[in-house]
Amino acid sequence: MPKFSYRAFLTSGRQESGTIEASDLSDARSKLRLMGLKVSSILPARAADHWKTKFLTLELHAKPDYARFFSDLAILMNAGLSFDQSLKAVSSSSAPATRRVADGMLRLISEGKSPSDAVGSLDNLRPDIPALVRSGEQSGRLPFVLQTIAVDLVKQKAQRKAVVDAAIYPCFLLFMMVCAILVITFVLVPSIAPVFEGAGRSPPMMISVLSTIREWLSAPGFLLVVLGSTLVGMAMFAWQRSALARQMSAITMRLPLIGTITRDIALGRYLQSLSLLLANGVTMTTALKLSADCCSVTSFKPNLNKAVNLVSAGTRLSEAMRQSMLFPQSVVSLAAVGDEVNNLPVVLNNAAVMLQEDGQRLLDRALTLMTPIITIVLGALVGSLVISVMTALLSINDLSQQ
Structure with missing residues (x-):
């Protein structure tokens, strides 16, 4: 046994x-x-x-x-x-x-x-964890809250591991591709380009592009430009960290697939925190504010804070969620049902599970497709380089025969 x-x-x-x-x-x-x-x-x-x-x-x-x-x-x-x-x-x-x-x-x-x-x-x-623990203190359900936090952390850890495991092979392919391009650029191209220059003929387009790239990378000022740009970017990020984070978050949310996955997972976690806080006796406005402050997507916070103000003014939660223009209509409808039956915590938790499952399903599909897509793209790049180099070698052979 x-x-x-x-x-x-x-x-x-x-x-x-x-x-x-x-x-x-x-x-x-x-x-x-x-x-x-x-x-x-x-x-x-x-x-x-x-x-x-x-x-x-x-x-x-x-x-x-x-x-x-x-x-x-x-x-x-x-x-x-x-x-x-x-x-x-x-x-x-x-x-x-x-x-x-x-x-x-x-x-x-x-x-x-x-x-x-x-x-x-x-x-x-995560900043929402102390708020959840505080709600567990107030409601006398601290063990349940601690177990819920542990389960959520395990789930996040598994998601991160899945993303890292799926990205290892594509990153390795990308690294090998960069190494191959650098070898061709700095070893093969300098040997081929002078032959065309000596014959008075222009080299193939790929050889010209790689020669230009080699000149840029070899220029003395290139390293200084990269270093200066990095320092300027770091300084701007330090001075306007929140504004830049909000802009980057907004850009991410506009991406076709990544934006949808990020939105579903972030809103699902927001609704889960809100559900748990409400179930533990925290007032609606306080729970909304704590959940909004802990949202992982920076660009969502202004709209979520707007929902807090609307609810404080007497607006129903479902209407505030609709006016925030963040939540799918299905979630808004569920919140309205929860308001009607006076069982918002359970309904919001169901909505959170639904959003997180949708986001996880899209993430799994994206990870499954990522390796073959990157392999095809890198294969096409390698094939174009090989064709370009072979064309150059054939051109050199024609020049030698002339």
Whole structure:
């Protein structure tokens, strides 16, 4: 029977790890629950040993795993421990990076800070997470909120990994293409171009273009121009960061496929945060403002803030969403239904799931098509270069015969 390595917590908060025999992962989880354990992670024994070895090698340089951190806190709080007791349990049984996070939060809690303030002190964390934790404090549903945050972070991590994995091969092709062009430009072209110049004939167009590119790249002032442009761009970004970010965001949203994917995922996350805040008892205007401030698309924020002002003036949420001109008609209709039945949190959560699934579906299709499209484009470029070089070689042969 297969063995599985697990990491779990007792009801007292003490961590326990080991191996268990079971037919599959589901059976292993069931056996651990019957033993009174709150499972944090479980893997096949060989995979777990591999990751343990890898972790021991890199743990000193690793960043904290916020998804596991929040998941462990939720498990411990659901087992009956308080927030500070859960932090102590996580601190005593986690990796060094996570232990530093837990110890820092414990220090703030001991100084009288709230859990949301302690969470807000963490680096590289989405700004809506402290607001969600604050809503969990106010509603008494902090364990549920922490588990929701952990699930969302795991989903984002999986999406980023999928994008990176799908982009590795196209990026490698692109790198090899650039290397091939540079070799042709700086090695082959300088050997071919003088033959045409000596014969008084113009070289093929591709050879002329590559010769011009080589002259630009070899010019002494080229590096200075690139360096100056970079410094000017960095200075403009530092001085007008928000304005430039808004312009870049607006440009991204106009792109045919990328804009649609970004819009669906960003609005889905906005609606998910809004739903969770409303479900935890936060007032409508406060929830709208917090969700708008945390929107990942900068160009959306003015329209979302406009919706906040409209709702504050007495406009229904569905009408405010319609006037923002950001949400699809299906989402606006769902919000109107939620207003009618007085069940907005559930309806908004369903709308968030719908948008995120649409965005994820488009993203999966784009990633699937990206490799063959880039391969075809790069193949066409390589083919044109080969044809150009062969044409040049044949022209040189004609010149030698003359």
